[in-house]
Amino acid sequence: MMEGIKQSLKIIAGNYQLSDEFNRCLNDLLDQHEGGDFSGLSKLHFQMNGGTLTKSIEEVFNLLELWILFTDIVDDIEDGDESKWGIDGNILLNASTALVSIVLLELEKLEIPYKSEVTRLFCHFLLQAVDGQHHDLMNKITSEEMYIDVVKKKSGSLIALSSTLGAVLATGKYTTMLEMSAHYIAIVAQLKNDYNDLLNLQRDLQVKKRTLPLLYLLQFEDSAFDELRLYYRQQGNATTKICITKQQIVDSGLHVYVHLIQSKYLNLALDLLKEVYPTQNVEIFKQYI
Known part of the structure; x- marks a missing residue:
């Protein structure tokens, strides 16, 4: 499925008469995009709401993947992890600007129902995700509650975009x-x-990121x-890197803590989805976690 999306998006990008070199850069980024989950989740909600797929609707789902690629690139630039794309950071930033421009231009051209609301959703949830990313970049998370709030805004906003x-x-x-x-979710x-x-x-550990698993270990009362x-x-x-062994992680009970938190929020998500779709099997949404 993802290969078909990539080919469609390459054709769209090619229609904008960009220079050959820049177009190759965009195609290279598309080739590296793993994606698929966001458009798949969005399509599932569409179908569970009784929607009928058309070529234009299918293109909106494809553009969603381009939007996600854009956010992935920007996040990696901001986190200092842009090297994984194999492209210079300045060129990556420039390419991300092209991607978001293409999405908005393509949305404007499409003949779809509720187009103004669709465009608003793209921009609204992007702004929420950017707000969450700001707090993540500040790296001042000190509690489970703060971590949850940041995740709701950062990655939660992109999943909310797909769903809504x-x-x-x-x-x-x-x-x-x-x-x-x-x-x-x-x-x-x-x-x-x-x-x-x-x-x-242990990339998060090396840059002293304050994820919930690391906060748990920082607050765990043990000399280890x-x-x-x-x-x-x-x-x-x-100057020296640190390492936490898997045995230390097991001994701390972190795996139990993480499992309990995940179970709590998975059940909350499924309970809400059962209310939204009372006659349908919502267990299918587990594939997107």
């Missing part, structure tokens, strides 16, 4: 319950990513994490 977009394209409206369920997914990062790559606390108290970049 599908409903609006089908019916012209959406409920606050649908938006809230998206926020809860985002919390489950973000916790999964943050915990897996700590278990494997004294070095971790000292590392986080040090100003600037540390």
